[in-house]
Amino acid sequence: MTLHPATASAKTEPEQSVIHIMCFSQEPDWDAPWRFSAVRRGSGSGFVIQGKRIMTNAHVVSWDRQILVQRYQDPRPYLATVEFVAHDCDLAILKVQDERFFEGLEPLEFGELPKVRSTVVTYGYPAGGQQISYTRGVVSRVDINNYVHQGNRSLLGVQTDAAINPGNSGGPVIQDDHVVGVAFQGTPGLENTGFFIPPPVIRHFLKDIEDGAYEGFPQAGIRLVPLQNPAYRRFLGLPDNDLGARVDSLVEIPSTQAVMRPDDVILQIGPYPVGSDGTILFEGNRVFGAMAFQEAQHGEEVKLKLWRDKQETTVSLPVYYYEGDRTAGNQYGSPPRYFVYGGLVFTPLSMDYLKTFGRNWADAANAELVYEIFYRRHEDPEQTRSEPIVLADTLADEVNANFIIHRRALVDKINGIRIDKLEDVIRAIESNTAAQHVIEFIPHNGFECLDRADAEQAASRILETYGIPKDRRL
Amino acid sequence: MKPFSHWAARTTTHCQALATAPMPPTPDRPQPGSGSVSLHAWAARLLAMITLTLLLPGRAMQGAESRPSGWEDSIVEMDVTRKQYDYTQPWTRRMQSRRKAGLVLEGHEILTTADQVYDRTLVRIQKRGRGKWYIGDVTWIDYHANLAIVTTEEPGFWDDLKPIVVPEGRSPSESMQIVRWREGKLEMRKAEFSQYTVDTGDLSFVPRILLEISAEIQGVGWGEPVFSNDTLIGLSVQHTGNKISVLPASFIRPILSARKLGTYRGLGFFDFFWQAAVNPASLEHLKLKGEPRGAIVIEVPSHPDQTPVLQPLDILLKIDGFDIDMQGDYQDPDYGPLLLENLATRGKWAGDAVPMTISREGRELEILYRLPKAEFSTSLVPDATYDQAPEYLIAGGFVFQPLNDPYLKAWGPDWKRRSPFRIYYFNNQAPTPEQPALVLLSQVLPDVYNLGYQDVKYLVVKQVNGRRIARLEDLHAALENPPDGFHIIEFMESDSLRRLVVSAADLEAATQRVLQRYGIASDHHLSSESPAETVTAGKP
Structure with a gap:
């Protein structure tokens, strides 16, 4: 790691470049998808980087309606817009239209992954006051962490005992005048544990957007498990040492399935030897091997040294951003797709939709929905639907007055057509010429019928009654 | 797959106006500021209560009724010790005991519920709520019906006991009391009729008729009998809050009779899933002729060795001679509208053929549905x-x-x-x-x-x-x-x-x-x- 003291010392104090961000946002109602929640005012931090840009967290500016940014000790608010947003790694880049905003501001430079036990200082605008706040702490741990903003991605993260509170989000973590992290999350219930996004993740993001679009961190689609049982190592003809972890199974990614097999033993990923516990040594920290794949960009190939059929071999594995579990994580940016017909509200099943059920969304009562979203694609890939559709709700009207199944039901078929995505619902309904529409559900083939002529007559009445601007959003 | 097989489980009520609960008497309270005076008054009252209690031996706890009913000779207390397993350490076990009520029947038999009688190590029986414990032996038990028969060979046990009759047919619902032994005395509590329902119990997935009553009593649901005047109404099987579920005599009696005759084969059940036919568009789609009615079969489990007689989208119009309405209810001659599931246990056993009239693609058909045996x-x-x-x-x-x-x-x-x-x-x-x-x-x-x-x-x-x-x-x-x-x-x-x-x-x-x-x-x-x-x- 090389620092650049000459460059750093010439600069002004870092706080000059730390920005206070106010975001006015509106999230969609996932069970009434044409509607949005009340406007919420959120506050976060950011900092100026090269190219007249502000870096912050994605969660600071998600679902934005208006973003205002303020410089250090400057009362004037400036309008900002999102230029890039990366929900998987919780980072975003903002642009400010008014060029004057950047006058006199030095962009902060990025440093390297800080060492465990070294001291860092966070800069930001946390709750509890209007002025900038500094907190000092040590780097407690470097590990793979769940990034809670999207919820189903784990990337390299750094834990510190410097206080990181709401409002700190997006602020820089500084060491020797260089940004060594972006503060982003804490763990409720654990004391003195704040987390920041380290330079390897930040640089990956910045490299990704160089082509003008953000793709995301690639996934190998490999379930890598420790290989420490001496008998299993013997079974595979491996020496009883600490090298090599086992591929237990593969995610349904064709490019991975073409190259990898269950029971392959991965000895090395790129430059990193893989330990028998599935970890690699990354800049002095033992972290889970998946980290090594995250260094690649979407579409790049990663060289793997494998132990297969009792001999060493080398393969090149192309890795891509994985879309297959999109709905199992929190979604942002695009409001939910829907189609309303005869008062029946059809929308894709998603984690966001399940959360509208409240704290106990995973109740036995919703088992089919939970299974569909989290398990089916692993267990029954042939029956997996690309976009499972739910009857989210039934807007009461005389056409549907006698429905027994009227909400939270997974749709199987409509008019005999299997529903794999929202477009199938529309096609099945609009192509039907019979007197009734037949909607079948999972489980147990429960069904409801809707009189076609009545439903068509009721269409505009229902939209008007319930204040729905359009019958669909695709 | 486990039936209780209709969508959106619901209970069917046999409506009767609920009697207004009598207001509890206002307790006497010492007035603020009258401490020393009221202390004396309370002491005097306490003394009076003790005297009263001494004068009326055998009186049950305050609030309960008591009378020399003869039930003392027909209700026994039972103590069942059973093994309690820890499935997270399946090689370990502990012991647990449960007090239950039993009813003396003809032929040196005691009727109780099957709940907590499983995994038993010792069954003891006590007469009149006190004295010697006799060792009991479970001679018959059916977990789906939640019934058990216990006997004892010990000399002298049966000498002074009076068998009770489990009556046939519809039970009266007036002047109900729930009765049990408590601290050596027979406790009787007034119970109010609430409704008849068809539901599963704690022990089995088979839905059957249950009487719901309410009473000011704690900790029942262990076979305590409920009487209306001198007629047995049923045995309590479950208790939550004020609500007590009772297995009615009309359910118990046919099972006991069939058991005596050797024709009881265990309970059967409807193994198909159905949904109510309240949506007229669905009935039109299924080409039902005539008035809207019936329940729609939506899923029929496959059996490797036989072709099921029912098919998905059949409409059940009649079961065992009873018309099925669009809620999936039939009109029970004794209890009013009840869920069709009850027709699988209403005097029918596993293996019995139940005649059904169905509508299939617009045609009415008569079929015989053979009740599968309820087995875990x-x-x-x-x-x-x-x-x-x-x-x-x-x-x-x-x-x-x-x-x-x-x-x-x-x-x-x-x-x-x-x-x-x-x-x-x-x-x-x-x-x-x-x-x-x-x-x-x-x-x-x-x-x-x-x-x-x-x-x-x-x-x-x-x-x-x-x-x-x-x-x-x-x-x-x-x-x-x-x-x-x-x-x-x-x-x-x-x-x-x-x-x-x-x-x-x-x-x-x-x-x-x-x-x-x-x-x-x-x-x-x-x-x-x-x-x-x-x-x-x-x-x-």
């Missing part, structure tokens, strides 16, 4: 394993257990929410000929042999050494045939571990080491090796 073992994840110690098999520290609801219930009263979702979800899946049951790797007792697998748990085993696993016996046999010196254990496809391999040669030594280190007496308990001592339904 036919579910992929059985609801219950009464009178069986938990099965397990320990091999090299890996603990294998059958997946069943008693195992999942180890997660406590809220087990449906708290148990691991994926293994709970097998309750929603149907058995197949290849996979009639499931074996779980529930935990690993750490040993050098299973190094690297210590954290593996809650995984359903798919195959071992290439052999498909449905029961512990399959696993036992598969472990006898390791290919090439290794045991290969594979799990069902999921997002968790799929495969592990261990040494075959070291297995036995590792198992012995684990048993010794963790203080476990035996490496397995298989019910096939020690079948449960059961007195099954169907044998008088």
Whole structure:
């Protein structure tokens, strides 16, 4: 790691470049998808980087309606817009239209992954006051962490005992005048544990957007498990040492399935030897091997040294951003797709939709929905639907007055057509010429019928009654 | 798949106006500021109460009624001690006792409910709420019906007891009382009629008729009889808040009679799923002729050895001669509208043919539906394993257990929410000929042999050494045939571990080491090796 003291010392104090961000946002109602929640005012931090840009967290500016940014000790608010947003790694880049905003501001430079036990200082605008706040702490741990903003991605993260509170989000973590992290999350219930996004993740993001679009961190689609049982190592003809972890199974990614097999033993990923516990040594920290794949960009190939059929071999594995579990994580940016017909509200099943059920969304009562979203694609890939559709709700009207199944039901078929995505619902309904529409559900083939002529007559009445601007959003 | 098989479970009410509950008397309270005066007044009142109690020996607790009814000679108290298993450590057991009520019947028999009589080690019976405990013997038990018959051979027991008659037909609902022995006295509490429902109980998935009453009493639901004047109404089976569920005499009597005649074959049930036909567009789609009515069959389980007589989208118009309305109710001559499920247990047993009129694609057909026998073992994840110690098999520290609801219930009263979702979800899946049951790797007792697998748990085993696993016996046999010196254990496809391999040669030594280190007496308990001592339904 090389620092650049000459460059750093010439600069002004870092706080000059730390920005206070106010975001006015509106999230969609996932069970009434044409509607949005009340406007919420959120506050976060950011900092100026090269190219007249502000870096912050994605969660600071998600679902934005208006973003205002303020410089250090400057009362004037400036309008900002999102230029890039990366929900998987919780980072975003903002642009400010008014060029004057950047006058006199030095962009902060990025440093390297800080060492465990070294001291860092966070800069930001946390709750509890209007002025900038500094907190000092040590780097407690470097590990793979769940990034809670999207919820189903784990990337390299750094834990510190410097206080990181709401409002700190997006602020820089500084060491020797260089940004060594972006503060982003804490763990409720654990004391003195704040987390920041380290330079390897930040640089990956910045490299990704160089082509003008953000793709995301690639996934190998490999379930890598420790290989420490001496008998299993013997079974595979491996020496009883600490090298090599086992591929237990593969995610349904064709490019991975073409190259990898269950029971392959991965000895090395790129430059990193893989330990028998599935970890690699990354800049002095033992972290889970998946980290090594995250260094690649979407579409790049990663060289793997494998132990297969009792001999060493080398393969090149192309890795891509994985879309297959999109709905199992929190979604942002695009409001939910829907189609309303005869008062029946059809929308894709998603984690966001399940959360509208409240704290106990995973109740036995919703088992089919939970299974569909989290398990089916692993267990029954042939029956997996690309976009499972739910009857989210039934807007009461005389056409549907006698429905027994009227909400939270997974749709199987409509008019005999299997529903794999929202477009199938529309096609099945609009192509039907019979007197009734037949909607079948999972489980147990429960069904409801809707009189076609009545439903068509009721269409505009229902939209008007319930204040729905359009019958669909695709 | 487990029936109670209609969408959106609901209860059917037999409506009667609820009597207004009498206002409780206002308690006398000392007025503020009158401390010393009222102290005297309270002391005097207390003395008066003691005197009154002394003058009226045998009076039950305050609020309860008592009278020399003759029921003292017909109701006995029972104490059942049973084994209580910890399914997270299936090799351990504890003891638990439960007080229950029993009713003396003709022929030296005592009728009680089956609840808590399973896994019993000792049944004791006491007359008149006091004195000697007699040793009882359970001669017949049916967990689906929630009924048991107990007897005793002890001399003198029956001498001064008076058998009670379980009446036939509709029960009256006026002047009801729930009766039990408490602290040596017969306690009687006034009960109010609430409704008749058709529902499953705690013990079985079979829905049957239940009478709901309310009474100011705590801790009943253990077979305490309910009377209307001198007529037995039924036995209490469940108690939540003020609501007490009662198994009506009209349900019990036919079972007892059939049992005496040797014709009782256990309860049957409707194994299909149906939904109410309240949506007229659905009936039009199914081409029903005439008035809207009936219940729509939506799923029929497949049986490998027979073609089901019902098909999805059949409309059930009549069952056993009763018209089915669009709610899925029939008009019971005794109890008013009841859910059609009741027609599977209304004086019918497993194997009986139930005549049904159905509408199929617009044509009316007469069919005979044969009631399948209610058995726990036919579910992929059985609801219950009464009178069986938990099965397990320990091999090299890996603990294998059958997946069943008693195992999942180890997660406590809220087990449906708290148990691991994926293994709970097998309750929603149907058995197949290849996979009639499931074996779980529930935990690993750490040993050098299973190094690297210590954290593996809650995984359903798919195959071992290439052999498909449905029961512990399959696993036992598969472990006898390791290919090439290794045991290969594979799990069902999921997002968790799929495969592990261990040494075959070291297995036995590792198992012995684990048993010794963790203080476990035996490496397995298989019910096939020690079948449960059961007195099954169907044998008088």
